[in-house]
Amino acid sequence: MSALFIMIGASLIIAIGFLAAFLWAVRKGQYEDDYSPAVRILFDSELTSSKESKKESTNTTDDK
């Protein structure tokens, strides 16, 4: 049964690890804006794609 001491200690350490991760995330401001990162990740790919083809496709859609 003494294994239980170790187990409890281990579980607490893991839990404290998660708590520390959470506090760190809050401190780094990860909960301050939960909208723009989700949008931003989509922009980057658009930006690298060629501007010209993008532009043309806009024109064609607008012409009809």
Place this chain on the structure above:
Amino acid sequence: MEETKTLQETTCFHCGELCPDKPLTLEDKKFCCEGCRTVYDILNKSGMCDYYDLNERPGQTQKKSNTVRYEFLDDEETSKKFITFRDADQIHVTFYIPAMHCSSCIWLLENLNRLHPKVFRSRVNFIKKELSIVFSSEIALSDIAKLLDRVGYPPHLSLNSLEEKTDERQYFNKSYFYKLGIAFFSFGNIMLLSFPDYFGIDSLTESPYRNLFGYLNFLLAIPVMFYSASEFFVSAWKGVIHKTLNMDFPIALGILIMFVRSSYDIFSGTGSGYMDTLASLVFLMLVGRALQNMTYGRLSFDRDYKSYFPVSVTLLEQGQEKNIPATQVKVGSRLLIRNNELIPGDAILFKGDAHIDYSFVTGESTPVDKTLGEIIFAGGKQIGNAIEVEVIKEVSQSYLTRLWNEDTFEKDKTEKDKLTSLSNRVSRWFTLIILIIASGAALYWLRTDSARALHAFTSVLIITCPCALALSTPFTLGNAMRILGKMKFYLKNTIVIEKLAQTDVVLFDKTGTITRSGAARLKFEGEELSDYDLQLIRSASGNSAHPLSRIIHDNIPSSISKIEWDTYEEISGKGIIAKKLTDEIKLGSEEWICGKKRNHDGLRTMEVHYAINGQYKGYFRIRSEYRDDLKHVIQDLQLKHQVKLVSGDNDGEKQQLLPLFGKEENMLFHQSPFEKLELVKQLQDEHKTVLMIGDGLNDAGALAKSNVGISVSENINNFSPACDAILDSESFSELPRFIRFSKAAVNVILMSFGLSFIYNLVGLWFAVQGNLSPLVAAILMPISSISVIIFTTIGVGIASRKIFKPNYKTSS
């Protein structure tokens, strides 16, 4: 397909607003205004038309666009407010940009470096609507602001914007997340370590495990107790200092007893303690508070930036008067401020004699004289002749809201209301009763079993910790306030709902309140008026904000020019006296001008009499239009309340109003503002809760004195910070339903109190016997909190659906 095509043809490519008949064009795109076209042009030339691909018509209309001067930003002191970092190469700055609203906005704002080579990076915080820019110190801060303005995202540059943000956005406070995280961590782990206890696993609950679990629980509970729960203790202590028992007092007491008792149990080896309950309660209450703060935060945001007030001001444009919403006032706009009207934004006096009453700002009501060219600050009230001012700082909606929320002279009233608010009244009795029960149980056991006596005493305090009570009021009222706001009934704070529900007497002002100021028929009886007379009358009435003056003024053609008065005085309840060179005119009530009243026969109307140099000329007969549904509103209110009319005008419309108000004694005419106030006082002395509905200008005193003062707002700057609520005149017919809804909301609170009392009774039954097991506490307490929150949310939802669903028009 046809349809979408025509739609595309008529809406602006940039902002999606309807284009004028001949839209401006660039390439093949159509625009509603020059501003929108410019923005497109800039973006197009920099190859940034991705902006238009991400969302259809993502822009903000540029019609209202104005030329704000940003040069002041380059001032050393001013720039400090916005700059977060600077060195020889680069400057970091953070702007608040209210126009940000979609993913296109984010894209454009984060690609500013493509528009301006000296911008290094820019980063959006969408939730806070903030933009952080890093740019080369070769260019000035004002250039950045101009750039943002050019692409349609002008930064919001109130100088106190940075301080404002901290209190407005409290719910984003990081320490709240810390507290929550720690409470959750401890709650979860303590629960886990308490499992053997719950299931009565003897092999585990015997020493040495029992001791180990106990000590660990104690360790885990320490941060919850001293960090997460700290605000409850602070608030309770503040209450004690002010000699009141607020809702946090019994909570703090409960938590404290729980902690002390559990520590004792753990270290003396007599039990396993209630640390699990403690942690779960603190966690749940923190979640509740966070939600509540979030609701309030969103409310205040709506109020500040979504043109919360239907307040409008009179703009002077090439000699023409025009009503525009206060939010659309630009720097450089020329405004006309009449007697008793509020200065919406800091301005320079341009014309007229200003006597400014700053009582809403400072509490000091002696008017301050201002000479031409002097600055008048927002929130002042003009007394006397109308003045013209030029706005030098944009009208800040949030400033007006703040003025409304925290006006100095009303503080006593709200303070007193807070103490008498439902939850505080209940909590005072609650605390008292609980202490009596606890002592009773302790005394009972003391005779037989002294250990058990202490046990029973602490158990009672633990189990009755009124977290459910504390949560129900803010949740219900916050929710109700939001629903009412959506229906254009704007409340100052949640206490107003409680007061509204208690209303016994409803007092109506007449002109401007139950009549529509826009629609009235006017006729002059008496000698024919010369153009000079009309000129005098128009000039005199144009100075006044009284509804009758407005009607007369609006009915005289604007081709008749106005003159400047040498002296002008408005005596409330009587009329206007104004002087130009040798001519003195009087415009007002019959009694005041003629000294006596004629004998009236049969049909009578509202009258405004006119005399020049003591010579009586005749009177304007005004037939005003009552608001739609006035009959329904009054009949509906009369079912449960006493309804009275208090008017400053003469009794000309008595006969028309008699069928509405029933008895003659319900209608009081010729009431001066002071008499109105006295009436409110008198009714309050009879222990009645008075609801006063006025137009906000001539009855400000009565509005302030009454338990609930509602100012009905139409298209005139008659917002008075003295009122408790603003009702958009469009929603006037909904008034009885608003009162009914308030009552329903209060009933929901009472029911949730009942619900939590039932839980408490169950708990008490265990507690007084001195055998409250930790398991019972751990189950009962969180359940009561959660079920109360669910109950209030659903309750308010049902009430609003039931009360607001059927329309008057369909039901009658």
